[in-house]
Amino acid sequence: MPWQWFWAPDYWMARAVVQHLLGALYLLAFLNAVNQFRPLLGEHGLTPAPRFLASAGFRRAPSVFHLYYSDRFFAVLAWYGVLAGAAATLGLVNALPLWASMAVWSTLWILYLSIVNIGQIWYAFGWESLLLEAGFLAIFLGPADTTPPAPVLWLLLWLLFRVEFGAGLIKLRGDPSWRNLTALYYHHETQPMPGPLSRAFHHLPRRLHRVEVLANHGTQLIVPFVLFAPQPAANVAAVIVIVTQAWLLLSGNFAWLNAITIVLAFAAMDNRMLGWVLPVGPPDTAPTPLWHRATVLAVTLGMIVLSYWPVRNMLGRRQVMNRSFNKLHLANTYGAFGSVTRTRYEVIIEGTVDPDPGDTADWREYEFRGKPGDPSRRPPQIAPYHLRLDWLMWFCALSPSYGRSWMTRLLKALLHNDRRILNLLRHNPFPDRPPVFVRARMFHYRFSTRAEHRATGDWWVREHVDDYVPPVSLTDTA
Incomplete structure (x- = not known):
C-alpha cells in the first residue's frame, strides 16, 4: 500500500492526549489574555497596542488587529479563544468533520498569533512561540475518526527535540555553573518566580544539587535522540521527559513551559504504553482525503526548510535561545537559563x-x-x-x-x-x-x-x- 508509511494507527491515543491537553493550554492562554492584555496593552494600557499597530506594519507583525482594534473587539476574540479552547479540551472539536476540525484549530492559531505579534515585551517569552508552533502542527493532526498522520507526529517530536536539546546546549555553552554542576546552588532562589516548594528545593544537600544538574544534562542532551528510536525506547524517553518536567513544575513557576513540554512528550507514546493509564477502546478510523495528505506533506517539507535556521543556531558557537526566525513563529529555537544569577x-x-x-x-x-x-x-x-x-x-x-x-x-x-x-x-x-x-x-x-x-x-x-x-x-x- 503506497501510503502505508504515512499513517500511525498505533498512536491514535497519543494524538487524542496531545489535542485535549493542547486545547487546555489554549484555553489558559486566552483566559490569560482576557484578564491581562487590556490593562497592559489595551487602549489605555501600559504599552498600548493601538500605538504599536500604528507604527508596525502587517509584515513586521502579522495580526488580525491591523484590520481593527478596540478593547471590546479584543475581548470578543479572546473569549472566542477561551470557548474554542474549552471545546478542544472536551473533545468536541475531535467530533467535527476534518475540514471543520482544521478550521477551529486554525482560528485558535491565527488569533493567538495575532495577540503575540502585538504583545511587545509582555509576550516576548519562549513559551508563546512554543504554543504557537505546537498549535500550528495540531491543525493537521485530524479528528478522532481519521488515522493519525505520522509526519505531523514526527514534527511534534522534532519540536520537543529542539526544546530539550537547545536548552541543554545553551546551558553547557553559557554559565560555567552548569558545567561544574553548581547551578542549582543558586537557581531555585534566584529564578524569576519561585513556587511553594522552591525554598525546600534550595535547601536540599549540595551533593544532591550536583546530581540534579548531571541528570538534567542527560535528559536534555541524550534523551531527545531516543525519542526517535523504535519502541519501547521512545516510550522510555518520553517518560523521562515527563518526569523531569514535572520536577521542574514543582520547583518553580514557568508559566506553561513545563506543561506544554509534557504535552509534546505524549506524541512519542504508542497505544500500548498509554493504554495502561487510558483503558479505552480504539475508535473506527479511516485515511484522510488526498488533499489533506498533500497538505501534510507540504507542511512537512516547509518545516524541514525552516529548520535550517534553528539547526544552524544550535550548531553555531553563538547560540541564542528563544528566538523566532519568522513572524509566524514556526521552527523556532528554544532554551532557558543559559546564565544563572547568583543574587x-x-x-x-x-x-x-x-x-x-x-x-x-x-x-x-x-x-x-x-x-x-x-x-x-x-x-x-x-x-x-x-x-x-x-x-x-x-x-x-x-x-x-x-x-x-x-x-x-x-x-x-x-x-x-x-x-x-x-x-x-x-x-x-x-x-x-x-x-x-x-x-x-x-x-x-x-x-x-x-x-x-x-x-x-x-x-x-x-x-x-x-x-x-x-x-x-x-x-x-x-
Whole structure:
C-alpha cells in the first residue's frame, strides 16, 4: 500500500492526549489574555497596542488587529479563544468533520498569533512561540475518526527535540555553573518566580544539587535522540521527559513551559504504553482525503526548510535561545537559563498619603500576586498560569531597561488608583483614596534558613539596597 508509511494507527491515543491537553493550554492562554492584555496593552494600557499597530506594519507583525482594534473587539476574540479552547479540551472539536476540525484549530492559531505579534515585551517569552508552533502542527493532526498522520507526529517530536536539546546546549555553552554542576546552588532562589516548594528545593544537600544538574544534562542532551528510536525506547524517553518536567513544575513557576513540554512528550507514546493509564477502546478510523495528505506533506517539507535556521543556531558557537526566525513563529529555537544569577533582587513598590515623602512617612507596600514581596508570605503556585507584570518586575531588577517603556505609566496608574492595573495586583494598600507619592526600592532577597524560618515564620530575608525610582507624585508623572 503506497501510503502505508504515512499513517500511525498505533498512536491514535497519543494524538487524542496531545489535542485535549493542547486545547487546555489554549484555553489558559486566552483566559490569560482576557484578564491581562487590556490593562497592559489595551487602549489605555501600559504599552498600548493601538500605538504599536500604528507604527508596525502587517509584515513586521502579522495580526488580525491591523484590520481593527478596540478593547471590546479584543475581548470578543479572546473569549472566542477561551470557548474554542474549552471545546478542544472536551473533545468536541475531535467530533467535527476534518475540514471543520482544521478550521477551529486554525482560528485558535491565527488569533493567538495575532495577540503575540502585538504583545511587545509582555509576550516576548519562549513559551508563546512554543504554543504557537505546537498549535500550528495540531491543525493537521485530524479528528478522532481519521488515522493519525505520522509526519505531523514526527514534527511534534522534532519540536520537543529542539526544546530539550537547545536548552541543554545553551546551558553547557553559557554559565560555567552548569558545567561544574553548581547551578542549582543558586537557581531555585534566584529564578524569576519561585513556587511553594522552591525554598525546600534550595535547601536540599549540595551533593544532591550536583546530581540534579548531571541528570538534567542527560535528559536534555541524550534523551531527545531516543525519542526517535523504535519502541519501547521512545516510550522510555518520553517518560523521562515527563518526569523531569514535572520536577521542574514543582520547583518553580514557568508559566506553561513545563506543561506544554509534557504535552509534546505524549506524541512519542504508542497505544500500548498509554493504554495502561487510558483503558479505552480504539475508535473506527479511516485515511484522510488526498488533499489533506498533500497538505501534510507540504507542511512537512516547509518545516524541514525552516529548520535550517534553528539547526544552524544550535550548531553555531553563538547560540541564542528563544528566538523566532519568522513572524509566524514556526521552527523556532528554544532554551532557558543559559546564565544563572547568583543574587536575587526585587523591586518593591510603595505608596504614601503623607504630603512629605521622607523616610518618616507611612509607606505602604503594594503586594503582587506571584513575585516575592512580603517576607512572611509563602511563594504561591501560579504555573501553568502566567503573571506577565510579575515576570517583567523580575527582569526590571536585573536591568532598569526592561521597565523603560512602562514603569512610569505603572506608577502613574497607581497614583490614580487605576482599577485595571490594581486588578493585576494582590493587594492595594490604598482602597479609600489614592496615594500622594509612590516610589520603587531595590531589595536583596534570600530564602530564610531553617532556623530563621522556625524563629520568625518568614520565607524570605530581605535587605534594602538602593532606590529604584525616587518618590514621585502626579505632578512628576504628568
